[in-house]
Amino acid sequence: MLATISLTHYMVLSALLFGIGLFGVLAKKNAIAVLICIELMLNAVNINLVAISKYITPTLFMGQLFAIFVITVAAAEVGVGLAIIIAIYRNRVSVNLDDFDWLKW
Amino acid sequence: MEGIWMTAAFYLLAAIILGSALLVVLLKNIVHSVLWLAVCFVAMAGLFLTLDADFLAAVQVLVYAGAVCIMVVFGIMLIQRGDMGSTNLFNNQTKAAAGVVALVLAVCGYLAATTPWASPAAAVPENTVESIAEIMLSKYVIPFEVAAILLLVALVGAIFLAKEVKADARND
Numbered sequence: 001m002l003a004t005i006s007l008t009h010y011m012v013l014s015a016l017l018f019g020i021g022l023f024g025v026l027a028k029k030n031a032i033a034v035l036i037c038i039e040l041m042l043n044a045v046n047i048n049l050v051a052i053s054k055y056i057t058p059t060l061f062m063g064q065l066f067a068i069f070v071i072t073v074a075a076a077e078v079g080v081g082l083a084i085i086i087a088i089y090r091n092r093v094s095v096n097l098d099d100f101d102w103l104k105w
Numbered sequence: 106m107e108g109i110w111m112t113a114a115f116y117l118l119a120a121i122i123l124g125s126a127l128l129v130v131l132l133k134n135i136v137h138s139v140l141w142l143a144v145c146f147v148a149m150a151g152l153f154l155t156l157d158a159d160f161l162a163a164v165q166v167l168v169y170a171g172a173v174c175i176m177v178v179f180g181i182m183l184i185q186r187g188d189m190g191s192t193n194l195f196n197n198q199t200k201a202a203a204g205v206v207a208l209v210l211a212v213c214g215y216l217a218a219t220t221p222w223a224s225p226a227a228a229v230p231e232n233t234v235e236s237i238a239e240i241m242l243s244k245y246v247i248p249f250e251v252a253a254i255l256l257l258v259a260l261v262g263a264i265f266l267a268k269e270v271k272a273d274a275r276n277d
Binding site: 004005006007008009010011012013015016017018019020021022023024026027028029030032033035036037039040043046047050051053054055056058059060061062064065067068069071072073074075076077078079080082083084085086087089095097098 | 111112115122127129138139145146152155160161164185192196198199202203209214222227229233236240241248256258259262264267
């Protein structure tokens with residue numbers, strides 16, 4: 001069971017990585033830390049996509065293609081997210097998410 | 106014999122990925138967090154190699170370890186001032202977050218362990234780049250173009266967002 005690597009091993013690894021990223025997203029103060037934890041979560045999804053692509057549909061390459069699209073979207077997200085954080089920092093001189101309460105009623 | 110090496114490689118890479126991801130979350134200095142994030146991304150490229158996805162491994166190193174990490178470091182250098190040693194702290198929701206994460210892990214682990222996965226039908230072809238290019242530029246050409254437009258929009262949007270506030274600050 002432990003000697004040969006199966007799809008379940010990759011699934012568990014990806015679930016653990018997703019959990020670490022989710023914990024960071026929920027429990028971090030710094031907006032940039034939240035952004036990089038979202039990157040960890042997206043990478044966990046990529047592991048799942050590529051592992052399923054290898055173990056279930058090895059000749060279709062759908063999973064690898066989707067992983068490439070996920071990487072593209074993640075790169076765009078980091079760019080826009082950092083721009084938003086820089087813009088907010090110029091207004092508020094803070095990156096602490098608890099300070100951002102414009103929409104709070 | 107090859108199976109043993111693949112197993113060893115998987116466990117080694119998994120340990121590096123999980124360890125560096127934990128350090129990303131737990132370290133108090135955000136620059137150190139980003140450096141460990143780069144380690145995590147490079148180890149993940151190695152994991153993609155064990156999954157016969159060599160093109161994706163190259164993309165992972167180029168885009169994530171190269172571009173994203175450097176961009177985040179630049180962002181930190183534009184933003185953070187003062188004491189770097191306490192720039193990456195936890196808020197007061199850690200217990201609720203741990204509960205949510207435990208729930209997600211339990212559901213994911215249960216589903217991953219109980220789902221009857223189909224056994225691999227065939228081996229992954231040798232030339233992954235050719236196969237990916239074939240479906241990317243034929244069947245999935247519209248998502249490919251949309252991704253290109255998305256990158257352009259993100260580029261313009263990032264410039265606009267970072268510039269707009271500067272203009273406001275000058276007016277004040």
